[in-house]
Amino acid sequence: MDRALRKSRLDASLRLPLTAIVCAWFMSGPAQAQLLHRYSFDGSGTVLVDSVGGADGTVLGGATLGGTGTLIFDGVDDYVELPPNLLTGLVDATFEAWVDWGGGVAWQRIFDFGDSSGGPGNQGNGLTYIVLTPEDGTNAVPTGAVLAGGTTSIKVYANSATATATMVHYAFVFDGANDSMSLYVDGIFQSSTPITMDLSGINDVNNWLGRSQWSANPNFGGTMTEFRLYGEVLDASAVAGSYAAGPGGAGSVVGTSYCGPAIPNSSGLAGAITAEGSSAVLLNDLTLVADQLPPGQFAFFLSSQTQGFVNPPGSSGILCLGGGLGPFHQQSQIFQGPSGTLAVDLTSIPVNPVQAVLPGDTWNFQCWYRDIGNTNNLTDAVSVAFQ
Numbered sequence: 288m289d290r291a292l293r294k295s296r297l298d299a300s301l302r303l304p305l306t307a308i309v310c311a312w313f314m315s316g317p318a319q320a321q322l323l324h325r326y327s328f329d330g331s332g333t334v335l336v337d338s339v340g341g342a343d344g345t346v347l348g349g350a351t352l353g354g355t356g357t358l359i360f361d362g363v364d365d366y367v368e369l370p371p372n373l374l375t376g377l378v379d380a381t382f383e384a385w386v387d388w389g390g391g392v393a394w395q396r397i398f399d400f401g402d403s404s405g406g407p408g409n410q411g412n413g414l415t416y417i418v419l420t421p422e423d424g425t426n427a428v429p430t431g432a433v434l435a436g437g438t439t440s441i442k443v444y445a446n447s448a449t450a451t452a453t454m455v456h457y458a459f460v461f462d463g464a465n466d467s468m469s470l471y472v473d474g475i476f477q478s479s480t481p482i483t484m485d486l487s488g489i490n491d492v493n494n495w496l497g498r499s500q501w502s503a504n505p506n507f508g509g510t511m512t513e514f515r516l517y518g519e520v521l522d523a524s525a526v527a528g529s530y531a532a533g534p535g536g537a538g539s540v541v542g543t544s545y546c547g548p549a550i551p552n553s554s555g556l557a558g559a560i561t562a563e564g565s566s567a568v569l570l571n572d573l574t575l576v577a578d579q580l581p582p583g584q585f586a587f588f589l590s591s592q593t594q595g596f597v598n599p600p601g602s603s604g605i606l607c608l609g610g611g612l613g614p615f616h617q618q619s620q621i622f623q624g625p626s627g628t629l630a631v632d633l634t635s636i637p638v639n640p641v642q643a644v645l646p647g648d649t650w651n652f653q654c655w656y657r658d659i660g661n662t663n664n665l666t667d668a669v670s671v672a673f674q
């Protein structure tokens with residue numbers, strides 16, 4: 288083959304994947320970068336893992352993570368200490384939390400980032416801070432407050448009191464670029480207020496969940512399921528989408544099963560697929576789980592934006608996907624039965640060309656596997672509507 292022809296074939300073979308990769312990065316890169324810290328309260332013990340930013344917190348006051356994906360605060364002395372300076376360099380921020388409040392005295396804190404007259408690690412009189420309380424002592428509604436200069440805090444209020452003993456989603460948005468802050472409850476806009484302060488005015492050495500800078504305020508009583516800090520403004524549709532997607536975290540089942548039960552395999556069981564994590568695209572947190580497969584037989588997952596229902600030639604099963612299939616069949620992605628998992632990279636779905644999942648997309652997933660006697664089969668399928 289002459290050099291020019293070889294080069295043109297090489298170029299052609301490179302062009303498509305490279306373009307796809309660049310597109311995938313371009314579409315998803317900025318959104319991924321804006322979630323700075325994510326605390327899902329998974330695991331056990333007293334280390335609160337930040338699965339995005341590595342800024343792990345410490346659970347104090349005798350509380351411990353119980354492996355259930357939530358943390359119970361006793362309302363007496365329990366709280367979480369996050370690392371200092373999480374606000375450094377931020378102009379805009381969105382604080383998001385899923386919280387089940389147990390009620391009690393006002394001015395409890397969902398979070399409170401700042402400093403106090405007591406110095407690092409201690410309460411006292413609050414000096415600078417940004418906080419979210421499930422109930423302020425004046426209006427008895429959830430309130431976000433900022434004091435980052437001057438002597439009087441600026442507050443933004445919810446429209447109605449917090450329901451206790453039920454999980455509530457909060458998004459407190461600090462739009463420093465446009466001098467405005469807003470509060471959302473369960474995905475619904477409550478109110479906004481002008482601000483004259485900047486996040487740079489907060490000396491965030493005491494970054495606490497469940498504890499106030501002010502020693503007069505009680506600690507939070509209730510449970511927290513998820514807390515996130517974004518370095519940007521989430522707009523109304525992004526907040527609504529995040530609320531709809533839910534808190535996610537390990538073991539959270541997402542998506543809708545269809546096309547099942549599958550045709551049983553040689554083990555006598557019908558292979559099954561589930562999706563776990565979150566349908567929020569910006570979290571990039573989706574794990575596929577397949578089980579009830581024949582032991583020792585290899586398997587991999589498939590993806591498509593189209594559903595189907597066809598018995599492929601030579602297969603014992605039903606292919607529940609249509610259109611262009613995206614097989615996750617790189618060496619590291621292939622596994623052996625009876626079960627397996629795959630953490631899907633939502634920025635790079637292996638259809639042709641490679642595609643990034645976008646909010647509003649629906650993707651379908653299924654697992655293909657070999658079976659004994661040189662046959663093959665498929666699980667049922669799961670459909671995930673991404674937010």
Ligand SMILES: [Ca+2]
Nearest residue numbers: 348349361365
């Ligand atoms: Ca305690």
Ligand SMILES: [Ca+2]
Nearest residue numbers: 327356512536
């Ligand atoms: Ca959780």
